[in-house]
Structures are given as structure tokens and as C-alpha cells.
Amino acid sequence: MIEAILPLGVASVDTFDDPPGASLCPEEEALVDQAVEKRRREFTTGRWAAREAMTRLGRPPAALLRGPRGEPRWPTGLVGSITHCKGYRAAVVAETSVLATVGIDAEPDEPIPGDVFAAVSLPAERERNARLRLTHPGVSWDRLLFSAKESVYKAWYPLMGRWLDFEEADVTIDPAGGTFSARLLVPGPRLRGRELTGFTGRWLARKGLVLTAIAVDGG
Template sequence: MIERIVPASVAGADLFEDPSDVELFPEEEEALAQAVDKRRREFTSARACVRRALDALGLPPVPVVPGPRGEPGWPGGVVGSITHCEGYRGAALARSSQVAAIGIDAEPNGPLPEGVLEVISLPQERVHLRELSRRDASIHWERLLFCAKETVYKAWFPLTGLWLDFEEAEVEIDPARGTFAARLLVPGPAVGGARLQGFSGRLLVENGLILTAIVVPAPGVADLPAPGVADLPLPGAKTA
């Protein structure tokens, strides 16, 4: 699924169940020394996706261990992002000559736990969500907002090394085009001498899952090749 919402220069790989034959590098095993079974399964399956994505880029498998804030430690010349939720594991990688940062996230298409929406959203975003819900109640828009904001952070962090709170970015969803826009409410990172004011992303809702992706072009790369499915509207979206 993930390859449908990332540019052609990004290698995406995903799994919908956990394989039993994934061998981890010693460094990865060490990172799992205190992990419970659920964490081990998520980590291991995500690394299987990483191996596939590296292979698609023509690169050998390497250990990818979490950094101080849990961020994946990519090999030199590579940028990427990992996500996992119940029933889904995914990775998206690219060469840093083409892409400055990637963020992806996956969530079940279900309601957020009670009280979470108020923590992760701005008042104007909640108005936007109510409008979207009136148009299409089959999608849990509050969960989609959460997924998009997680993706914003994953694209932001490699460029800044800093935390970004949920209320420091305002997200607007365009279901007709299968896209979202995130406006930063704090000074954005500089990429190639230009300061970013926000991020643009793509989204997909299918098979009970919500996927979101942001890909920031590297300096000097004006446009990235389009995803395999361009401007994919969500189910039931009005495309007037």
C-alpha cells in the first residue's frame, strides 16, 4: 500500500502479518534485549520491510537501530521512515541525493481513545473534522488527523533534531485529492537554504487502515516523480 502514496524515487515495502524467518543483526538484537513480545514482533517485521526497501534501492541489508528518541539510524546516504500498527508494518526509504526527509505513519481506521482528540488537535482542526464527518462517516477523520500529525513529526525530526508538539502544526485534509497540508506554527527547518513553512502529504484509507506520507525533496530537486496512483480520492469523496 505505501508505494501508492510515495514518489517513484522512494522505495516502499509493507507487510500485513509478521514473518517468522527474519534474522536480525546483533546490534538489532541488542536493542531488543528488554523488549516484550509485541515490541519484538513489530521491530522484526519492520526490519524485514527495511531490508526489502534497501534492496529496491540497490543497497545491501544493514542494521537499523533506534536512536535516543527512537528514530531509526539509517546508513549514510539514506533517509527513511518506519511505521507499524495492528495488522500493518511498513518502511519507506530513499537516497539522500533525492530526498531530504520522509515521514510515514499507519493507523487503524477506528476512533481515537476518549480524550486524545482534544490533546492532539487545534480548535479550527476540530471544526474541519466535523465538516469532513458530515460528508463521509465511513472514515474516522480524527484518527486520520492523528496519523497525519505523526507523519509531520517524523518528517520534521530528521531535519531539526527537535521535538514538535501536536499544536505546533495545523493540518488540513483534502479528501478529493487524497492529500493533506501541514502549516507549521513555529519556525520551520531550512532545507537547501530555504526555510520550510510546512509540509504536504498524501493519504490512503483502505482495508481498515489509514496511511499517510510526507516526502521532502532534497536541495536542488525541484519535483519528485509522482506516486504510482496520482490524486487518488478517498472512498466517497466529492471531487467537484
């Protein structure tokens, strides 16, 4: 399902359950040896999906260890992103010659508590989302905004190597076009000699889920 909002040249694998044959590399086992079973299943399926995606690119499958903020450490020459939520797991991988960075997120298409939404959104975003709820009912726009911000962070971090707070990006959702834009409110990374001031992405609401994806061209 995630492939519907990704550009050509990106390998993706997703699943609505945890395949019985999914397993971890020995180096990854230590990362979840103290985790509860639910977390272990999510982690295992995410890594399995990532290796399946590597294979689709013609790359050998490799262990994915953690970086300083828990992010997957991709093999040289690859960028990727992993997401999981209740009933869904996905991983995407691309060559660095194709994409400079990629970020995906999946969430259940259901409201989030008001206090949580207030903590992850800007006043202007809350105003726009209130209008979306009135004019385009049927999608949990609050949850979609949260998902878009998660994808923004996942695309941002490999380029900058530091945290991006929720209030440091202003996200606008296009309900008709299935797209969103994120305007960075802090200095962004430099790509090809120019500062990146924001991201654009695509979204999808289907099968009780909202999915978001950002892919920044690497050419």
C-alpha cells in the same frame, strides 16, 4: 499498499503479518531484549522491511540502531521511515539525492477517544474534522488527522533534531484529493537556503487502515 501514496524513487516494503523469516541483526537484538513479544515482532518486521527496501534501492542491508528519541538511524546517504500498527508494518527508504526527508504512518481506521483527540489537535482542526464527519462519512477523520501529525513529526525530526508538539503544526485534510497539508506554527528547517514553513502529504484509507506519507524533495 503504502507505495500508492509515495513518489517515484522511493523503495517501500509492507506486510500485513510478521514473516517467519524476518530477523534482527546482532547489533539490533539488544534494543528489544527486554521487550514483550508483541513489541519484539513489530520491531523485527519493521527492520526486516527496511532492509528489504534498501536492497530494492541497490544498497546493502544494514543494521538500524536508535537515535536519541528512538528514531531509526539510517546509513549515510539514505533517508527512511518505519511504521507499524495492528495488522500492518511498512518501511520506506530513499537516497538523499531524491528526498530530503520522508515520514510515514499507519493506523487502524477507527475512532480514537475524544480526550486523546483533544490532546493531539487544535481547535481549528477539530472544527474541520467535525465537518468532514458530516460531509464525508466512512473514514475515521480523527484517526487520519492523528496519523498525518505522526508523519509530520517523522519528516520534521531528521531535519531539526528536536521534538515537534502536536499543537505546533496545523493540519488540513483534503477528502477528495487524498492529500493533506501541515502548516508549521514554529520556525521550520532551512532547505536549499529557504525556510520550510510546512509539509504536504498524501493519505489513503483501505483495508481497515489509514495511511499517511510525507516526502520532501531532495533535489
